[in-house]
Amino acid sequence: MGKTIAIANQKGGVGKTTTAINLSASLAVNKKRVLLIDADPQANATSGLGVDSKQLTASIYECLVDDYPLHSAAVHTCVERLDIIGSRIDLVGAELELVAKADRENVLRRLVDDVKAQYDYILIDCSPSLGLITVNALTAADSVIIPVQAEYFALEGISKLLNTVRIIKGKLNPALQIEGFLLTMYDARLRLANQIYEELKNHFGDMVFNTVIPRNIRLSEAPSHGLPAILYDPNSRGATSHNQLARELAARARAKKETA
Numbered sequence: 099m100g101k102t103i104a105i106a107n108q109k110g111g112v113g114k115t116t117t118a119i120n121l122s123a124s125l126a127v128n129k130k131r132v133l134l135i136d137a138d139p140q141a142n143a144t145s146g147l148g149v150d151s152k153q154l155t156a157s158i159y160e161c162l163v164d165d166y167p168l169h170s171a172a173v174h175t176c177v178e179r180l181d182i183i184g185s186r187i188d189l190v191g192a193e194l195e196l197v198a199k200a201d202r203e204n205v206l207r208r209l210v211d212d213v214k215a216q217y218d219y220i221l222i223d224c225s226p227s228l229g230l231i232t233v234n235a236l237t238a239a240d241s242v243i244i245p246v247q248a249e250y251f252a253l254e255g256i257s258k259l260l261n262t263v264r265i266i267k268g269k270l271n272p273a274l275q276i277e278g279f280l281l282t283m284y285d286a287r288l289r290l291a292n293q294i295y296e297e298l299k300n301h302f303g304d305m306v307f308n309t310v311i312p313r314n315i316r317l318s319e320a321p322s323h324g325l326p327a328i329l330y331d332p333n334s335r336g337a338t339s340h341n342q343l344a345r346e347l348a349a350r351a352r353a354k355k356e357t358a
């Protein structure tokens with residue numbers, strides 16, 4: 099049964115999509131069957147993996163609004179074993195259309211349940227909002243990865259996100275876990291970046307991934323070529339750090355199993 103992980107932070111531009119694309123690709127290269135769901139109308143994960151939104155028979159919009167099955171909407175990407183449910187700008191309208199649906203917070207969970215057996219991991223790239231689509235993503239998820247940019251005000255807004263996670267845990271998805279906080283765009287030369295890592299560690303302890311994602315130009319270039327970093331420049335620090343993250347994720351799952 100696949101594990102479903104939402105990648106969320108309502109703060110914009112912190113590295114959610116970069117993490118979604120590159121972690122998905124690294125898991126797939128490590129022989130896992132992966133489905134990436136692009137749950138953001140900006141559709142950056144879709145284009146960043148070289149998929150043309152206009153060519154899609156169905157996007158996440160049709161899945162959420164018309165109950166189109168995920169297995170029919172999924173398309174293969176340039177990475178073997180990595181499929182994607184693409185997004186389009188029309189997803190903006192789904193926020194409103196979902197409101198009218200019965201059991202509106204559980205729409206994505208029901209869709210995901212139908213494909214869980216076909217994948218080892220299902221990752222969901224959330225938009226920078228805590229609207230109904232993100233609530234659906236967190237309700238469908240087993241856990242959430244929270245990317246945190248190594249910048250001033252990095253921790254701003256995290257309490258709001260954690261509060262949302264608490265509410266969803268209480269009302270909609272009691273099993274929801276925080277998979278981890280991931281420091282992104284880290285520049286080891288900057289004292290500030292180190293301070294933010296320490297601050298994260300002080301607040302959240304073991305919930306912070308040991309892997310940090312460095313600021314790396316290849317990570318920002320690769321999407322314009324429609325490729326994850328691991329195909330665009332496999333030896334770049336951007337690619338190797340995401341590979342390390344994929345391994346840390348698997349190691350944590352093993353450790354959890356042993357202590358359970």
Ligand SMILES: Nc1ncnc2c1ncn2[C@@H]1O[C@H](COP(=O)(O)OP(=O)(O)OP(=O)(O)O)[C@@H](O)[C@H]1O
Nearest residue numbers: 110111112113114115116226283312313314317318
């Ligand atoms: N580690 C990194 N090194 C260099 N550039 C990065 C890195 N991570 C992200 N970027 C760049 O920073 C910008 C924002 O990243 P990204 O799109 O992943 O953030 P996001 O949280 O998904 O944004 P949004 O909230 O708009 O969805 C992009 O231009 C991306 O290429």
Ligand SMILES: [Mg+2]
Nearest residue numbers: 114115138142
């Ligand atoms: Mg994004």
